[in-house]
Amino acid sequence: MTKIGLLHDIGSNKLVLTAVVVLTLLLATAVVGPLFVHYDPLAMDLDSLRQAPSTSHFLGTDSKGRDILSRIVHGARISLAVGITASIFSLCIGTFAGLVAGYFGGKVDIALSQVFDIFLAFPSLLLAIGISAVMPPGLASAMLAITMVSWAGFARLVRGLTLSLKEQTYVEASLAIGATTGRILFRHILPNALPLLLVAGSLRVGGFILLEAALSFLGLGVQPPTPTWGSMISLNRMYINSAPWMVIFPGLAISITVISFNILGDFLRDKLDPRFQG
Amino acid sequence: MLLYIAKRFLLFIPTLFGITLITFLLMQSLPGDPVQGMAGERANPETLARIRAELGSDRPLPLQYLGYLKLLIQGELGRSYYTNRRIADDLLQKFPNTLKLALSAILFASFGGIVLGIVSAVKRGTFWDKTASVIAVGGISVPVFWLGLTLMLIFALYLRWLPPSGMGNGSIVYLILPALTLGTYSLAYISRITRSSMIDSLSQPFIVTARAKGLPELAVVAKHALKNSLIPIVTVIGLDLGSYLNGAVLTETIFGWDGIGRYALDGIMKRDYPVIMGVVLFGAVVFVAMNLVVDITYRYLDPRVRVQGTE
Numbered sequence A: 001m002t003k004i005g006l007l008h009d010i011g012s013n014k015l016v017l018t019a020v021v022v023l024t025l026l027l028a029t030a031v032v033g034p035l036f037v038h039y040d041p042l043a044m045d046l047d048s049l050r051q052a053p054s055t056s057h058f059l060g061t062d063s064k065g066r067d068i069l070s071r072i073v074h075g076a077r078i079s080l081a082v083g084i085t086a087s088i089f090s091l092c093i094g095t096f097a098g099l100v101a102g103y104f105g106g107k108v109d110i111a112l113s114q115v116f117d118i119f120l121a122f123p124s125l126l127l128a129i130g131i132s133a134v135m136p137p138g139l140a141s142a143m144l145a146i147t148m149v150s151w152a153g154f155a156r157l158v159r160g161l162t163l164s165l166k167e168q169t170y171v172e173a174s175l176a177i178g179a180t181t182g183r184i185l186f187r188h189i190l191p192n193a194l195p196l197l198l199v200a201g202s203l204r205v206g207g208f209i210l211l212e213a214a215l216s217f218l219g220l221g222v223q224p225p226t227p228t229w230g231s232m233i234s235l236n237r238m239y240i241n242s243a244p245w246m247v248i249f250p251g252l253a254i255s256i257t258v259i260s261f262n263i264l265g266d267f268l269r270d271k272l273d274p275r276f277q278g
Numbered sequence B: 001m002l003l004y005i006a007k008r009f010l011l012f013i014p015t016l017f018g019i020t021l022i023t024f025l026l027m028q029s030l031p032g033d034p035v036q037g038m039a040g041e042r043a044n045p046e047t048l049a050r051i052r053a054e055l056g057s058d059r060p061l062p063l064q065y066l067g068y069l070k071l072l073i074q075g076e077l078g079r080s081y082y083t084n085r086r087i088a089d090d091l092l093q094k095f096p097n098t099l100k101l102a103l104s105a106i107l108f109a110s111f112g113g114i115v116l117g118i119v120s121a122v123k124r125g126t127f128w129d130k131t132a133s134v135i136a137v138g139g140i141s142v143p144v145f146w147l148g149l150t151l152m153l154i155f156a157l158y159l160r161w162l163p164p165s166g167m168g169n170g171s172i173v174y175l176i177l178p179a180l181t182l183g184t185y186s187l188a189y190i191s192r193i194t195r196s197s198m199i200d201s202l203s204q205p206f207i208v209t210a211r212a213k214g215l216p217e218l219a220v221v222a223k224h225a226l227k228n229s230l231i232p233i234v235t236v237i238g239l240d241l242g243s244y245l246n247g248a249v250l251t252e253t254i255f256g257w258d259g260i261g262r263y264a265l266d267g268i269m270k271r272d273y274p275v276i277m278g279v280v281l282f283g284a285v286v287f288v289a290m291n292l293v294v295d296i297t298y299r300y301l302d303p304r305v306r307v308q309g310t311e
Helices: A003-012 A014-036 A068-104 A106-120 A124-133 A139-165 A169-176 A181-217 A229-239 A245-272 B002-028 B034-039 B045-055 B061-073 B087-122 B127-141 B144-158 B173-202 B205-212 B217-242 B244-255 B260-269 B273-301 B303-310
Strands: none
Touching (some): A003 A014, A003 A245, A014 A068, A014 A245, A068 A106, A068 A139, A068 A245, A106 B002, A124 A139, A124 A181, A124 B002, A124 B244, A124 B260, A124 B273, A139 A181, A169 A181, A181 A229, A181 A245, A181 B127, A181 B144, A229 A245, A229 B144, A245 B127, B002 B061, B002 B273, B087 B173, B087 B217, B087 B244, B087 B260, B087 B273, B127 B173, B144 B173, B173 B217, B217 B244, B244 B260, B244 B273, B260 B273
């Protein structure tokens, strides 16, 4: 699959194209959006508590009179930052551990695989709760918790890939000409595993954003008054009957973001990984 | 088969050690005295002394870990900071409620997911298939807690068909919204697996044979294709059921369901660390045990795997 072919396929699939447009807008919102919103996301306005959506507050205001649109725009930064950073970190750690386990085999493999299995033995949200609960809550603890619960999945994937890639003739050839282990791992095996890794990574970003939202909802993520989508829902949920927009809009923001990531991930998987084609 | 089960049980043991090691290290990394951490601030001196003797915070870490294991084997998960009740007792008391919710949710998810998956596999490429795939992507993308609140808003607060929260006296109407909320993610996932597994089966030669001998389409789909697609579906159902404590934390919180999930949230809110760790440990053990059951069922269901296993 060439890059141009891939771009062409994205262009001809309306659903995927929509997802890509949404994600691009979202990324732009996270980076420069805060410059364009009219209200300070932290500014309380006691004269306009829990106002329904109107022309002055497009998505209404919350229980402290803060503008919901502006809080959602600021919250996008945290969701995307955590989701993407956690993907990168867990991909890096998982790739390294998986390469080592798969390439060296033997006792190293048995020991490392046991470690992967232990981390995979926890339901992910529960382990994330356990990890973030023992740390001071915040951006760093949320990222660390999500990375810790997800790296082992990538490690197991990379281990499997490495097991098959190391039997390839080009690895044998580079061994014969005396290439170092590091060179074989990072110049020969890793590049061949990369497309699948990127697919796996893109399929997981949505899940990471959901996990961050859940941690924030439980009060274990970035702390108030900084707005996050998850905490906006939990802080306003007692007003669901009288002022549902305070809960509905942040939830829509999460849903649309995660749906877009999942559509894109599914598409990439179907295109790049023949094994998954159904 | 027995040998296989025995082998899987042996593999279970190092995993249990690993899980307890992680919860132990998490407890260790708490600020303050780990004995107080496990016993709670209002523990009586007796409990405190016993836990201190076992954990022996002055001893080297590996010995402390062994002490922790010994406590766990005695069923001592520690005490809540606030109620000073044994966490193991609390968990056992609340588990039936969570189990009831989880079973209702998986029933809804399995039925809905399989139907949805079959429809989209049989009507592949049509409007129905597309609708089903939108539901499938939506179901795995929507946050559980928001879905719960939205369902509550629509069906309990606006339409007033169902109670918004609480458990009633075990009345089934209280179970509906929490079960729908908890089950939606699995429903979406099961429908995807069913779809791809069914598409696979429907392209097999035995389907052509079944059609050729003039069986009605319904019998072809339900009897021949579905039966041969069941293994991956059953696997997913089992694994999802094992991970329901994840969703239960969020679902039970929203609907005031008195199970392990809400117990965990109370622990989080009050920074009641022994409670949090107790739930984490409990959830992991349930999850691993469920994996074990799924593996064994898998062997049992699929003769091909069994043959490979005995070779």
